[in-house]
Amino acid sequence: MHLHGTSRINAAGHLEIGGCDTVDLVKRFGSPLYVVDEARVREQMRRYKQAFRETGFSSQVAYASKAFSTMAMCRIVEEEGLFLDVVSEGELFTALEAGFPPSRIYFHGNNKTLRELEMGLDADIYLFVLDNFVEMEMLQTLARSRGKKVRVLLRTTPGIEAHTHNYIQTGQEDSKFGFDLSSGQVLKAVKRVLSSNDLELEGFHCHIGSQIFEVDGFRMAIRKLGEFAEETRHVTGFTTRILNLGGGFGIRYNQNDQPLPIRDYVKAISEGVQESFPHHLPEIWLEPGRSIVGEAGTTLYTIGTVKEIPGVRKYVAVDGGMNDHPRTALYQASYEAILANRASAPCEETVSVAGKLCETGDMLIWDIPLPKVNNGDILAVSCTGAYHYSMSNNYNRVARPAVAFVQNGQADLVVRRETLADLIRNDRIPERLKAGESSSS
Numbered sequence: 001m002h003l004h005g006t007s008r009i010n011a012a013g014h015l016e017i018g019g020c021d022t023v024d025l026v027k028r029f030g031s032p033l034y035v036v037d038e039a040r041v042r043e044q045m046r047r048y049k050q051a052f053r054e055t056g057f058s059s060q061v062a063y064a065s066k067a068f069s070t071m072a073m074c075r076i077v078e079e080e081g082l083f084l085d086v087v088s089e090g091e092l093f094t095a096l097e098a099g100f101p102p103s104r105i106y107f108h109g110n111n112k113t114l115r116e117l118e119m120g121l122d123a124d125i126y127l128f129v130l131d132n133f134v135e136m137e138m139l140q141t142l143a144r145s146r147g148k149k150v151r152v153l154l155r156t157t158p159g160i161e162a163h164t165h166n167y168i169q170t171g172q173e174d175s176k177f178g179f180d181l182s183s184g185q186v187l188k189a190v191k192r193v194l195s196s197n198d199l200e201l202e203g204f205h206c207h208i209g210s211q212i213f214e215v216d217g218f219r220m221a222i223r224k225l226g227e228f229a230e231e232t233r234h235v236t237g238f239t240t241r242i243l244n245l246g247g248g249f250g251i252r253y254n255q256n257d258q259p260l261p262i263r264d265y266v267k268a269i270s271e272g273v274q275e276s277f278p279h280h281l282p283e284i285w286l287e288p289g290r291s292i293v294g295e296a297g298t299t300l301y302t303i304g305t306v307k308e309i310p311g312v313r314k315y316v317a318v319d320g321g322m323n324d325h326p327r328t329a330l331y332q333a334s335y336e337a338i339l340a341n342r343a344s345a346p347c348e349e350t351v352s353v354a355g356k357l358c359e360t361g362d363m364l365i366w367d368i369p370l371p372k373v374n375n376g377d378i379l380a381v382s383c384t385g386a387y388h389y390s391m392s393n394n395y396n397r398v399a400r401p402a403v404a405f406v407q408n409g410q411a412d413l414v415v416r417r418e419t420l421a422d423l424i425r426n427d428r429i430p431e432r433l434k435a436g437e438s439s440s441s
């Protein structure tokens with residue numbers, strides 16, 4: 001397993017993260033446990049800011065909450081001076097409760113509810129990324145009734161669909177997100193916003209995909225948006241002030257993944273903007289999620305049962321599964337792992353790591369080399385910081401794990417483990433179904 005960030009193997013032969021022995025972490029907090037290397041998270045945030053400083057471009061970096069949203073995470077985003085992208089009232093609530101300044105929050109989403117728009121407006125967030133005409137009408141009405149003028153970006157779909165290792169140009173993009181560029185929807189949206197007294201157009205947004213390892217897709221999107229912005233300037237006189245190019249920067253889940261350094265993405269994007277916006281340079285905004293927090297996360301599991309099918313496969317089962325680790329089942333994603341309690345032991349066999357849930361597809365890792373495992377060993381799966389806790393669920397009524405931040409030898413619980421009581425907290429038994437009151441008796 002590649003050792004990311006502050007991960008290392010200590011004198012006891014245990015995996016250590018943020019100066020904390022992971023075997024001790026499991027003793028203290030139980031398993032499964034999400035561990036987040038705080039220094040690594042901060043380092044990634046600083047890399048984006050530093051990269052923009054080097055290009056000399058006016059910029060903002062926002063963290064995409066969807067990757068991993070907790071109150072402690074919002075505090076870190078706040079301390080590091082980033083903006084925050086939220087896509088739901090839950091993410092907004094988390095940020096506000098954590099004391100994150102609304103003036104650095106903006107709201108995304110293809111189907112924001114009335115309540116969400118109201119919540120954002122009443123909190124005085126920085127802006128809304130408008131996704132469609134229905135929402136535009138709703139926001140306009142709400143803004144007018146509050147006597148507010150609201151900043152907006154228009155989310156565009158520029159007809160580029162980026163995938164993990166390649167990108168394809170789709171022309172007319174088939175997407176539920178945003179205003180379509182090629183059919184003229186964006187220009188129509190621009191005209192409507194400009195004619196509104198309640199909305200203030202700041203610029204454009206696009207997000208071409210996630211886990212991207214190259215810069216060509218970004219460059220193509222910038223070119224298209226540059227051409228569009230120029231046309232818009234001629235037709236309406238509007239000059240783009242903010243160009244938000246989304247997130248999507250890839251990370252290293254395993255040895256096949258070769259992401260570019262953050263500096264390279266930022267440099268290519270900045271150069272692209274320079275070329276494609278020759279008359280007026282907009283402020284460049286990015287909203288990375290995965291690349292901020294993904295490699296900083298490690299999940300610790302306790303190994304339980306082992307099933308060997310001679311000549312076929314050896315299944316090693318852990319005390320979690322697709323409810324805390326959904327990306328293998330969802331995207332056939334591939335991960336690396338080591339035994340945290342015997343981190344230097346040589347690998348002796350190839351096994352597949354299964355979860356404990358009642359699904360054949362409940363697999364964490366197919367075919368990885370490990371030492372011979374024993375019941376009670378601790379398995380550390382790396383690169384689980386993004387889209388793991390945030391996508392976790394209670395399938396099979398399994399409680400969600402705890403999350404601990406580690407730094408400088410200190411571990412802080414930032415999300416407590418769910419309890420059995422949490423699992424039934426929202427359940428109600430109607431009077432007629434209460435024990436001893438059955439109508440069939």
Ligand SMILES: Cc1ncc(COP(=O)(O)O)c(C=O)c1O
Pocket residue numbers: 064067108207209210211246247248249287288289290291386
């Ligand atoms: C609009 C938008 N912005 C930002 C992100 C964050 O992407 P990533 O985590 O790949 O950086 C996403 C998710 O793909 C997104 O849909």
Ligand SMILES: N[C@@H](CCCC[NH3+])C(=O)O
Pocket residue numbers: 066210327331386387
């Ligand atoms: N949840 C996805 C990424 C979706 C990003 C949000 N648009 C993943 O884990 O890779």
